[in-house]
Every structure is written in structure tokens, then in C-alpha cells.
Amino acid sequence: MFAVARVPLLALALASAGNAAPPAALAAALEYLRDQKSYSWETINADPGPVAQQFETKRGTVTSVQQSTSPNMKGQLDRNGDMLIRREWSDGLRLDTVIAADGAMVTLTPEGWLTDREILTAQAEERMRGQTPTPRFQWLRRADRPDIRRPDQELVPFLKSAGEFEFTGDSYIARLRSRGGDPGKPNATDDEPGSSVTVTMNLRNGVIRDYEVKVEATRRATRARISIPVSDQRIVILTYVPVSRIDVPAEAREKIKTARTPAAGRAP
Numbered sequence: 001m002f003a004v005a006r007v008p009l010l011a012l013a014l015a016s017a018g019n020a021a022p023p024a025a026l027a028a029a030l031e032y033l034r035d036q037k038s039y040s041w042e043t044i045n046a047d048p049g050p051v052a053q054q055f056e057t058k059r060g061t062v063t064s065v066q067q068s069t070s071p072n073m074k075g076q077l078d079r080n081g082d083m084l085i086r087r088e089w090s091d092g093l094r095l096d097t098v099i100a101a102d103g104a105m106v107t108l109t110p111e112g113w114l115t116d117r118e119i120l121t122a123q124a125e126e127r128m129r130g131q132t133p134t135p136r137f138q139w140l141r142r143a144d145r146p147d148i149r150r151p152d153q154e155l156v157p158f159l160k161s162a163g164e165f166e167f168t169g170d171s172y173i174a175r176l177r178s179r180g181g182d183p184g185k186p187n188a189t190d191d192e193p194g195s196s197v198t199v200t201m202n203l204r205n206g207v208i209r210d211y212e213v214k215v216e217a218t219r220r221a222t223r224a225r226i227s228i229p230v231s232d233q234r235i236v237i238l239t240y241v242p243v244s245r246i247d248v249p250a251e252a253r254e255k256i257k258t259a260r261t262p263a264a265g266r267a268p
Contacts, residue, residue: 022158023165026172026201029208034156037081038242041151043073046212046233070232071142077150078243085148093139098252099148104259106252107143110136113252115259119144151236155201155211170203210237 021027071087081101088094096108106113114122119140126137158174166173175198195217202210215232248256 022161023167023172025170025203025206026165026167027159029201029203029206030156030159032207033152033238034159036077036152036240038077038079038244040074040076040239040241040243042237042239043075044235044237045070045072046235070234075150076243076246078246080245082246082248083148083150084246084248085146087142087146089142093142095139095143095146097143097146097148098246098248098256100256100259102260104256105148106255106259107146108252109143110139113249113255114143115255116145117259151208151211151238154213155199155208158199158201172201172203174199174201207240208238210235212236 022030069089071089073085073087075083075085077083083099084096085099086094086096097105098107099105105116107116107119109119123137123140123144126134126140161174163174163176166175175196177196195215198212198214198216200212200214201208202212212233212235217230
């Protein structure tokens, strides 16, 4: 795992190759990933922090503490197109989310299985009760609208990339400006606001076994009138073992039916 995290640093000393399309070996690996109907993956937060940074201003030294709050995640996509993601945070909270092939979604929370609309309604109720965030409001925020992009949805857009790829051995590095740090949404021009994204894809036996995404951006501290660099780094490990059917409890399947009903989750 640590070797994976070091690849972008090694890439700085490597010769780069400009291509109108990904190198043939990488293109074949991306096509293989695209064609998978079922597989599993694990996402590891590689930059948990906290990291303190000091900046000099006209009013003195300002200390900024950066800490990534992204969870570690395990995901499965079964042959039917249903998906299960399990997110775990450093403070011990775990949330399981089932996403049906048609997009209906339910999450196992401390209060049981909830639809996405029920989560939104519960958040509104918490806001109306007072100004101080409660523990319930904190986990509701984490449960709300999780990132459900699969690795193939994140990487396959590189098949149409017209950018340059650096490579060493079986590791391929792409650098781009992206909206919101999403490798699948590169900026049309460098003048657009965005984040610097480095994606390192590692091949073994002709397939992508793991990849790393590093996002670097700046956050404007208006009171101190300084720009603070921020970053996020994650490693994704792929397992090409088909899953016949994810294990979904009966209660969750009943909730999925509720999620498909337009009126579900609305306040009376």
C-alpha cells in the first residue's frame, strides 16, 4: 500500500509521454474495468491528518489545522446491478447504504433503515429544533447523499482523455484540473476554477489492481485574508471477483420499495 502512495512522487523524475489517447496497455485495462458487470473495491483515506500549517499575516502568525474527514469505504456491485457501500469513520460511525439498480437508495443508520427522503426530512427537523448541532444531526449529515460513484465510473472517462500520461513500469499517472476534485469532470480550460487532481493507476497482469487519487486545492480564509492549501488523498483497491447477489436484509428491501414511491418520506 505504501508503495502505491509513493508513485506520484516518483513520477516527478520520470519522462512523460504525450498521447492523444491513453497508452495501449492502460486503454485495454480501462476497457476491461468498463466491461465488468460485478466486482468489489475498497477505498482507504490515505490523508487522515490532522496537519497544522502556519502562515504569516499582517496581524501575526495564523495556524490552520487540516484534517480529512472522509471515511474508509468498501463497496460491492452484484450481477443484477445492485450496489452495497459500507462507510466507516475514524470516530467509529458505520453506515451501510444499498443502491438498487434503478437508483433507489436506503441507508442503515442508528435509527434503522432510512430512505434518502427520510434522511432529508430528519435533517430539516433537527435544524428547526435549535442552533446547536446534535449528535443525531452529525450522523444524518454523513448519511445524506453519499458519493456512490464506482471505480469504473471514475476511471473509464480516461479512455477519452486527450491529456498526457506519465508512466513507469505498469503505473500510469494523469494530471488535470477538475471541478470539485472529480477526475471524471475535468475543466475545459486551465482558466476555470477547480482543483489539481493527480490519478495514479497501477496495473498488474494487464488489469487495474489499485489506483490513487490526490486532490490539491486552496481555501480562502476571509478573516485572515490568506489562501490555505488543502489536500485529500485516497487509495482504491479493486477485486475482480463477481458477486452473485449482495446480502440485503428483508427490512432494507421493504424500505427500497418505499424509496421508489414518490410520496415516501414526505412530512404529513
